[in-house]
Amino acid sequence: NENGEVDAAPESNESEYLSPVTVGGQSLNLDFDTGSADFWMFSSSMPLSQSQGHSTFNASKSSTWSVYKGASWEISYGDGSSASGTVGFDTVDIGGATVTSQAVELATGVSGSFTSDVNNDGLVGLGFSSINTIQPQQQKTFFENIMDDLEQPVFTADLEDNATGSYNFGTIDPSEYTGDIHFTAVDKSNGFWEFASDTYTVGGNKSQCQTCSPAIADTGTSLVLVDDDVAAAYYGQVSSAVYDSSQGGYTYNCTESLPTFGIAIGSDYTATLQGADITFAQIDSQTCFGGIQGNSGGGIQIMGDILLKQFFAVFDGGNETFGVAEK
Ligand SMILES: O=C(Cc1ccccc1)Nn1cnc2ccccc21
Numbered sequence: 001n002e003n004g005e006v007d008a009a010p011e012s013n014e015s016e017y018l019s020p021v022t023v024g025g026q027s028l029n030l031d032f033d034t035g036s037a038d039f040w041m042f043s044s045s046m047p048l049s050q051s052q053g054h055s056t057f058n059a060s061k062s063s064t065w066s067v068y069k070g071a072s073w074e075i076s077y078g079d080g081s082s083a084s085g086t087v088g089f090d091t092v093d094i095g096g097a098t099v100t101s102q103a104v105e106l107a108t109g110v111s112g113s114f115t116s117d118v119n120n121d122g123l124v125g126l127g128f129s130s131i132n133t134i135q136p137q138q139q140k141t142f143f144e145n146i147m148d149d150l151e152q153p154v155f156t157a158d159l160e161d162n163a164t165g166s167y168n169f170g171t172i173d174p175s176e177y178t179g180d181i182h183f184t185a186v187d188k189s190n191g192f193w194e195f196a197s198d199t200y201t202v203g204g205n206k207s208q209c210q211t212c213s214p215a216i217a218d219t220g221t222s223l224v225l226v227d228d229d230v231a232a233a234y235y236g237q238v239s240s241a242v243y244d245s246s247q248g249g250y251t252y253n254c255t256e257s258l259p260t261f262g263i264a265i266g267s268d269y270t271a272t273l274q275g276a277d278i279t280f281a282q283i284d285s286q287t288c289f290g291g292i293q294g295n296s297g298g299g300i301q302i303m304g305d306i307l308l309k310q311f312f313a314v315f316d317g318g319n320e321t322f323g324v325a326e327k
Pocket residue numbers: 033035036077078079081218220221302
């Protein structure tokens with residue numbers, strides 16, 4: 001089988017987790033992203049002003065590279081960032097799991113937030129290829145390409161708080177979690193690992209959300225973005241909390257102890273965050289920015305790293321389910 005395991009190292013402010021990937025013999029640090037389906041890298045064919053500080057992939061130095069003639073890609077993410085470029089095929093090795101002809105997208109242009117995030121050399125999209133942006137023909141993700149060669153058609157994410165975690169392809173390592181894995185059915189029709197999430201708890205009190213948008217498990221998003229009424233209900237229980245439009249979200253006094261927050265993972269499990277694990281950043285001597293924020297009516301709830309790093313997450317491409325376990 002083709003199983004593979006790689007580290008997931010948290011960036012300085014835990015805004016993302018980076019893993020070593022070898023493409024055509026060249027190694028780069030990429031952000032594994034279950035919220036998108038494009039595999040792209042900074043490349044030697046970018047203006048230096050944009051690739052400064054990054055490792056770049058140089059196709060002319062790969063003996064296994066082949067160009068996808070006439071193909072292109074262009075992606076924009078929910079936070080407004082974007083990237084675009086050209087396409088080819090090469091051998092991709094992630095912790096020993098190898099795909100010999102993976103569609104690999106070379107950036108010829110990226111938006112400022114990618115340029116300034118110097119530790120991040122690109123993304124490995126682990127969503128579903130129905131949202132891959134390659135034209136004229138969408139291409140499969142690394143996981144879709146390797147799934148049938150794995151011992152089990154799964155990958156797992158063990159993201160850690162201020163420590164290196166791991167991604168595993170092909171096995172569910174029992175040493176990485178405790179108790180049961182609570183699975184729920186995934187609806188892949190929007191290209192995401194999407195599931196129903198109709199209830200939440202604040203300080204242990206259960207409520208039904210009014211809009212109850214479906215949720216996605218998104219390792220590429222730092223925060224937990226919930227329906228706006230849910231965010232308002234949570235921060236309504238935090239006495240110093242205000243919505244600060246200049247910061248783009250709810251802030252509060254860092255000394256305040258926060259209530260727990262639970263969110264339904266399907267219909268029979270609630271993933272609960274402790275108050276101490278909810279702050280995302282300190283923005284000045286007294287003020288903190290919450291890791292739970294509203295989705296501005298976006299119509300999906302995004303379970304990002306703030307939540308995922310407190311659990312062991314299983315993405316099952318065989319059963320099309322998503323599961324979490326305590327650890
Ligand atoms: O796009 C999103 C979701 C999002 C974030 C912030 C506001 C609204 C929606 N995350 N994401 C998933 N992969 C990403 C890659 C780069 C940037 C953001 C990325």
